[in-house]
Amino acid sequence: MCRWLVYSGTPVLLSDVLYRPVPSLIDQSLRSRMGVETTNGDGFGIGWYTDDIDTPAIVRDTGPAWNNRNLREISDHVRSPLFFAHIRASTGTAVQQTNCHPFRHGRWMWMHNGLIAGFDRLRRDLLLTVDPELFPHIEGTTDSETMFYLALTFGLDEDPPGAVARMAGLVERLGHQIGVEFPVQMTIAASNGERVWVFRYSSRRESRTLFYSTCVESLRALHPDVAWLHRLSADTRIVVSEPLGDLQGAWNELPESSYGVIPAQDGEMLAAFDVHGLTGPGIG
Incomplete structure (x- = not known):
């Protein structure tokens, strides 16, 4: 499988999140603790938004992230309020640049x-x-890119949670028709540059791990002497496949069959998610 990270909030250098925590996402590319594979070396990608351009920048490569000098160079010079980072472990499709995430x-x-x-x-x-x-x-040629374009087809612009639910529902229905018992396994991040939506869902209801950071104000109260926390805005959030760093109380597991919105809408960051539609009130 893969590992990924979303950052949204106060503009920071990509290196502050990609490399500085111990363990970091780059560490996870070589030594993942919670992934299906320990090593995620089948390519990587980063994407980021800037204030004056609507479309995101994307940089992808087929080599492993842990020793890529260009990634190190870029991350020390790019500052953004919203970026994606992904390290890939192929599930069978070719290791090629067009199969590396994120997709745009x-x-x-x-x-x-x-x-x-x-x-x-x-x-x-x-x-x-x-x-x-x-x-x-x-x-x-990946299933991931196919899922993206199905979600776009089903109205990602107008209703991201509904579009992703319709996409996953279609995959389940067609999978069941050919005898696949558990067709969908997914944690997904999608952004239009203004908000980020993250999803955790699987047909088996045993989804891959996904964590979101505790609100900055709570972390400041827990760790008043950690200087860098005071430089972050209250709405800063990180979502990761597995936790970064070792700051106590920093991480919360996204519930099974749920989605989150960053920044939160109507004060609710999390809500229940079901492939047959959205169910229940906000739960976070």
Whole structure:
């Protein structure tokens, strides 16, 4: 599988989040503690937004993140209020640049950890469902990119949670038709540059790990002597496949079958998620 990270909040250098924590996402590319694979060396990608450009920048490569000098160089010079970072462990598709995350279409970024079980048999039917106007923009061969373009087809611009639910529901329905018992395994991050949506869901209800950071004000109260916490805005959040660093009380597991919004909408960061639609009130 893969490991990924989302940062949203006070503009910081990418290196502050990618490299500085111990363990960091770069450490996880070589020694993941919670992933299906210990090593995630089948490529990496970073994407970020700036204040004056609507579309995100994307940098991707097929080599491992832990020894990439260009990634180190970029991360020491790029400052952003919102960025994605992803380290890849292929589930069977080719190790090539167009298969590395994050994926981009217009103002949207998307990245994924997990898989569509039976994707080799489902791929044709899934791709035929993609909006014909969007289809030419698909560059790679992964299930992750297919999920992205299905979500775009199902209204990601207007209703991100609903679009992702419809996408996952379609995968489950088609998977069940060919005898795949548990078609969907996913943690997903999507952003339009203004907000970030993160999802944790699987058909088996045993989803890959996903954690979000405790609110900055609470962390300041817990750790009043940690200087860098005082430089962050109250709405700063990080979402990760597995925790970074060792700051006590910093991380909370995203509940099974739920999604989160950053910055929070109507004071609620988390809500229940179901492939047949959204259910229940906010839970966070």
